[in-house]
Amino acid sequence: MEFRKQISTVELLTPHRFERETQIVEYREDPLTGSHSRINVARAGRRRQGQRGESDLSEVVASTKGDCFFCPQNIEQQTPKFPPQICPRGRIERGECLIFPNLFPFADYHGVGTLSRKHSLDLDEFTPEMLLDNLMASREYIAAVHRVDEGAKYPMWIWNHLPPQWREHNSSPRSNTG
Template identity: 70%
Template sequence: MEFRREMKSMELLSPLAGFERELKWVEYREDPLTACQSRINVARVGRERQAQVGVDLTGVIEGTRGDCLFCPHNIEQRTPRFPPELYPQGRIKRGECLVFPNLFPFAQYHAVGTLTREHFLDLDEFTPEMLVDNIMASRDFIALVHQRDQGAKWPMWIWNHLPPSAASIIHPHVQILVDEAPSPELSRLLRRSEEYFAARGRNYWQDLVEEERELGQRYIAENDSLAVLASYAPRGNREVQLIFKGLSNLADLGEGQAMDFATSVVKILRCYKGMGVNSFNLITYSAPSGERLDYYWLSARMISRPFFQPFYTNDTGFMERFHDIWVIETLPEDVAAQLRKGF
């Protein structure tokens, strides 16, 4: 496994008195599996953002509460139900979680699952139980879809929190998508993992965990079922990977492993809050339902997004949207060092 990196410097004249020569450093990195590119400049975190002002969010939270479709006073009346042939009870219930169809889908099977009855929770207010209830209800949806339609075997479980992450509703919720084909990025992960296995007879994800454990710099925590690492070549700031040992797809996720995952996510959320984060994305890369792959382990990735406030500078620009290069302002080794304290 090769962790490719290159430091490139650029000399410029400082605008400060005397126009001293100043060196700016950018680190170019490639993901060891996919060769996907990131460029890291930690100095960017301190750059001026002219339209950004700190503000109290109470107004936004209270202003959206009354009309919220996902709050207990509306959810039963105003959210759709699954057709009886998929799920006769209409919506999947577990604890505080309710899973129901997405009114504005962009996948063949696209559901929404609430995480809590509360309209808003801060990052340190989520509990592992809320997450486990949601993940298990989501897994049931994924399994029901696959039972009814054998072609629908590519599931995703996604949590976008607050508008900077592209969530359109403040109320905490996840999306569950099941498609007939993998996304291009997932195809790439599977293909490269299979090639790695063919060449070395070993599972890339297992090797990654072992190598990162040995190196220590990006290693955060692990137990028998889950490993937590800061990504070497991130696609977002403060990127964390959660790798499910010995499990390749979401449909086969058991309660114990789900609890380990939920507990780790809750710890990361608390650390994120301590770092001044309030918005994030959490996504999964699952192998197909009904297939157990030796060469592939299920993983999830979390990234922080810009702080939710009326005006903020987006963290996704032309390099990400048009050139597939991720410009990053947090050093993975620093992220790991900070998160380790929360585990």
């Protein structure tokens, strides 16, 4: 049985010193089912939010606020930057949105963009301006990637809400927009 995979290296500038780092993304094919998956082995070591046994959403919000890397007090120092060939300023900012590389990418180009400077929003607190700013900034990132790699032409825009582990353990239509 042959286990086929294709390996890509992804470059980013990692916090806190913003030195160049490359990570490995594997595109694997399942020999039995033919299905494909993407793996970044380094993701196994990443710090996760919302894993402390909370059962109430307000507890999750409160316990993750202080050391949250997406909040304004941490975002500059704790999120990575794009390499200069993609984005000379390192990140893309528009309104409350900041786009930066995923610290543990699982695609050749993998950005993360915030929607708000607030740590948590209820579903009725997302505004059209937040979405517009995020979409426009995302478009800028996608265009920047396409300029350096014409083969990259199938972008995906995915919206997550709430920490992933909490979503899995408490999944309900009310609390899951991802």
